[in-house]
Amino acid sequence: MEDILTKTQRGGGSTEDLTDDQLQLIVFKLAKEEYALSIDQIKEVVQTPNISRVPRSEPYVKGIANIRGSLIAILDLEEKFGLISEEQKSDSQQGKYTLVIESEKYKMGILVKKVPNTLTVNKANIDDSSSIIQYSDVDKTSMIGIVKDGDRMIILLDMVKMMDHMESNSLIPQK
Amino acid sequence: MTEKEKKYQEMFLAEAFESQEELNNLFVQFEKDHDNEDTIETIFRITHTMKGNAMGLGYDGIAKLSHLLEEIFGHIKQKNITVDQELYDGLFKANDKLQQLLFGLKDDKKVTYQGIKTKLEVMLKKKLEDSNGNEGEKEEAPPSPSAPVEDTAAEEATPESEVKEEADTEDKKSTIVFSDQISIPISKLDGLLNLVGELIIEKDSIIAKNNGSSGHNFSMLHRITSDLQYGIMNIRLIQVGFLFNKFNRVIRDVSAIEQKEVELELEGTNIEIDRNILKIMSDSLVHLVRNAVSHGIESKEERAKTNKKQKGKVYLRAKNEKDTVIIEVSDDGAGIDAEKIKKKAIEKNVISKEIAEQMNKHEILNCVFEPGFSTSDEVTAVSGRGVGMDVVKRAAESIGGRVEISSELGKGTTTTMFLPSSMAVKGALLFNLFDQVFAVALSYTEAVVSYNKEQIRKTSSGLITSYLNKPISLIFIRDIFQMEDQSMDQKIDTRYTRFDQLPEDKKIDTLIVNHNNKMFGLVVDKFLQQKEIVEKKLEKPLDSNPLLSGATIMGNGNVCLVMDVASISNILSKELIREKVVL
Numbered sequence: 053m054e055d056i057l058t059k060t061q062r063g064g065g066s067t068e069d070l071t072d073d074q075l076q077l078i079v080f081k082l083a084k085e086e087y088a089l090s091i092d093q094i095k096e097v098v099q100t101p102n103i104s105r106v107p108r109s110e111p112y113v114k115g116i117a118n119i120r121g122s123l124i125a126i127l128d129l130e131e132k133f134g135l136i137s138e139e140q141k142s143d144s145q146q147g148k149y150t151l152v153i154e155s156e157k158y159k160m161g162i163l164v165k166k167v168p169n170t171l172t173v174n175k176a177n178i179d180d181s182s183s184i185i186q187y188s189d190v191d192k193t194s195m196i197g198i199v200k201d202g203d204r205m206i207i208l209l210d211m212v213k214m215m216d217h218m219e220s221n222s223l224i225p226q227k
Numbered sequence: 228m229t230e231k232e233k234k235y236q237e238m239f240l241a242e243a244f245e246s247q248e249e250l251n252n253l254f255v256q257f258e259k260d261h262d263n264e265d266t267i268e269t270i271f272r273i274t275h276t277m278k279g280n281a282m283g284l285g286y287d288g289i290a291k292l293s294h295l296l297e298e299i300f301g302h303i304k305q306k307n308i309t310v311d312q313e314l315y316d317g318l319f320k321a322n323d324k325l326q327q328l329l330f331g332l333k334d335d336k337k338v339t340y341q342g343i344k345t346k347l348e349v350m351l352k353k354k355l356e357d358s359n360g361n362e363g364e365k366e367e368a369p370p371s372p373s374a375p376v377e378d379t380a381a382e383e384a385t386p387e388s389e390v391k392e393e394a395d396t397e398d399k400k401s402t403i404v405f406s407d408q409i410s411i412p413i414s415k416l417d418g419l420l421n422l423v424g425e426l427i428i429e430k431d432s433i434i435a436k437n438n439g440s441s442g443h444n445f446s447m448l449h450r451i452t453s454d455l456q457y458g459i460m461n462i463r464l465i466q467v468g469f470l471f472n473k474f475n476r477v478i479r480d481v482s483a484i485e486q487k488e489v490e491l492e493l494e495g496t497n498i499e500i501d502r503n504i505l506k507i508m509s510d511s512l513v514h515l516v517r518n519a520v521s522h523g524i525e526s527k528e529e530r531a532k533t534n535k536k537q538k539g540k541v542y543l544r545a546k547n548e549k550d551t552v553i554i555e556v557s558d559d560g561a562g563i564d565a566e567k568i569k570k571k572a573i574e575k576n577v578i579s580k581e582i583a584e585q586m587n588k589h590e591i592l593n594c595v596f597e598p599g600f601s602t603s604d605e606v607t608a609v610s611g612r613g614v615g616m617d618v619v620k621r622a623a624e625s626i627g628g629r630v631e632i633s634s635e636l637g638k639g640t641t642t643t644m645f646l647p648s649s650m651a652v653k654g655a656l657l658f659n660l661f662d663q664v665f666a667v668a669l670s671y672t673e674a675v676v677s678y679n680k681e682q683i684r685k686t687s688s689g690l691i692t693s694y695l696n697k698p699i700s701l702i703f704i705r706d707i708f709q710m711e712d713q714s715m716d717q718k719i720d721t722r723y724t725r726f727d728q729l730p731e732d733k734k735i736d737t738l739i740v741n742h743n744n745k746m747f748g749l750v751v752d753k754f755l756q757q758k759e760i761v762e763k764k765l766e767k768p769l770d771s772n773p774l775l776s777g778a779t780i781m782g783n784g785n786v787c788l789v790m791d792v793a794s795i796s797n798i799l800s801k802e803l804i805r806e807k808v809v810l
Contacts, residue, residue: 102784102785104663104664104778104785104786104788105661105663106769106775107708107772107774107775108708108772109769113769116778116786117786118780118785121428121780123765123766123786125766160768215767215768
């Protein structure tokens with residue numbers, strides 16, 4: 053399993069000269085939309101290892117994988133956010149790469165199809181999300197805002213807060 | 228010396244040596260800063276405890292010397308005496324003597340102590356007189372914490388020769404003592420155990436990669452890793468007596484509240500078990516012992532009526548059986564009335580009336596472990612604190628153990644816990660399901676059987692077959708796990724669909740599991756092999772899955788999920804009991 057993040061860092065913005073009002077993000081595509089996470093929430097990006105499926109879990113929980121000796125739950129956010137249709141689900145090849153997120157509370161991986169990029173943005177360019185109508189799927193606590201970078205609109209998420217929210221709804225459907 | 232006395236002596240010595248060591252440090256602190264009230268208070272407390280313990284066990288010398296130290300610090304606390312170099316020296320010498328006395332006790336040698344004791348007594352007396360003279364307004368010596376000074380001073384009548392002889396030995400340099408034991412925080416051992424777990428996984432992976440190709444059989448690697456693993460598991464073992472001994476106090480307190488006379492008897496205190504397992508089970512044990520006293524043992528009047536001894540008895544027993552440690556809590560009390568339990572269970576909707584009629588006494592008694600069941604309606608100070616027997620059961624099952632209860636009316640009740648002696652490695656059986664490898668702990672598996680299709684019958688309550696001439700239910704794990712790809716989703720409309728779809732000549736691999744004396748068959752796709760696994764707990768966000776107890780990493784790097792038979796059996800029996808068809 054090779055670490056891919058270092059490569060993307062070289063291709064993307066440089067980490068060193070980050071000023072106080074700047075934020076470094078990892079940008080990845082889910083279906084056709086661009087999403088981003090703050091780089092502190094991401095431990096590494098790896099090629100998706102073999103995933104063992106977990107019985108009676110939500111469809112977007114793809115299973116559990118061994119990443120450097122840790123057991124990591126693998127999530128498909130495209131499915132979670134309802135970004136793909138039923139037919140696409142069956143024929144879409146699974147994400148080739150996994151973004152590994154590790155906080156004190158959670159360890160998990162998010163499937164992405166392409167190697168993510170880094171992007172340095174000014175905090176001023178992040179619109180807070182309060183003006184957007186919130187759907188229940190992405191709770192307003194987990195969506196930090198929209199990043200504008202030229203024509204691009206990137207949705208900035210907070211995975212830890214999102215997991216807190218999902219935790220209360222549980223990943224295991226209760227019978 | 229009896230076994231019991233010996234044990235108490237050991238316990239006393241362990242604590243006393245520690246206290247003596249602490250006193251040494253505290254005296255040094257005291258010498259540096261003799262106004263620090265915390266230090267003085269701590270010294271006072273330690274000497275007081277030591278005096279009490281030594282007196283209780285009849286260790287005269289230690290008791291008298293620590294009593295004197297206590298007295299001195301009592302006066303220092305009340306600022307009755309001034310401290311000076313002479314006093315410091317005396318204190319250190321007294322402490323050294325204390326150490327000698329402890330060693331003397333340990334090695335069964337006589338140690339004289341009168342010299343230093345007399346010296347300190349004289350010093351104290353003089354100091355008290357001095358300060359009384361200086362501060363006229365002060366009363367005479369305020370009542371000392373215990374014996375008046377005059378009394379101890381009277382003991383001065385020790386032969387001069389002994390004092391002299393004493394003085395010689397006092398000149399010896401105080402020695403630094405190294406204990407032959409070290410104490411390690413458990414977290415360090417946990418870390419080591421985790422590392423060994425990873426090592427085993429890595430070893431399996433190396434062997435899997437090289438299998439057959441090099442002709443190397445890695446026997447050395449096998450041996451070293453397994454020795455290492457058992458070595459570390461061994462360090463973590465502690466004697467159950469460590470926990471059992473704490474129950475003397477629990478019994479005393481509960482019987483005082485309940486106004487009963489109860490005696491605790493311990494057996495098998497030298498049986499060893501993993502420290503973490505004992506920790507997980509300790510609350511349950513407390514609960515069971517309290518239960519035995521408050522619900523098991525009858526009141527004095529009742530015992531008199533039934534010709535029982537007035538003093539009730541509670542037993543805590545431990546024994547070994549292969550890799551299992553069995554802990555029993557029993558009492559010679561009234562026993563449990565199965566009919567009462569049955570009525571209650573039906574009332575509380577734990578079981579249905581029809582099912583209850585078919586259950587034998589043992590099964591009915593074990594209903595007390597079901598959630599929502601508690602035989603006592605009134606809440607007392609002892610029981611009924613919201614911790615029911617179901618918590619005991621859950622605790623035991625969380626570590627791969629089980630618990631059962633048996634009782635004879637009028638004679639008593641016994642609760643038995645079957646616990647693994649170590650948590651690290653489990654024997655497991657690997658099987659295939661949905662083209663994926665799963666594991667199940669061997670502790671729950673009774674047997675593995677391959678049935679022919681014609682050996683299985685369809686009945687109104689599902690599939691059944693026979694095992695050792697007894698009918699058992701068969702359940703397809705596929706139906707429980709529901710992991711079909713949605714694209715391949717074939718409607719499973721009846722409870723036989725899965726069975727009917729199988730080709731006629733297909734062997735049906737079945738895992739016979741036994742949980743709470745309920746036996747049933749779980750059908751898997753294919754059995755693979757038996758293997759020792761290092762089980763890891765699932766972390767958030769998957770930790771709440773009731774079907775899995777954890778996961779392990781295989782030699783090829785894949786994750787293998789470990790099926791939780793205890794929890795599956797609980798789910799199944801609940802669904803069956805409520806007359807619901809599984810799924």
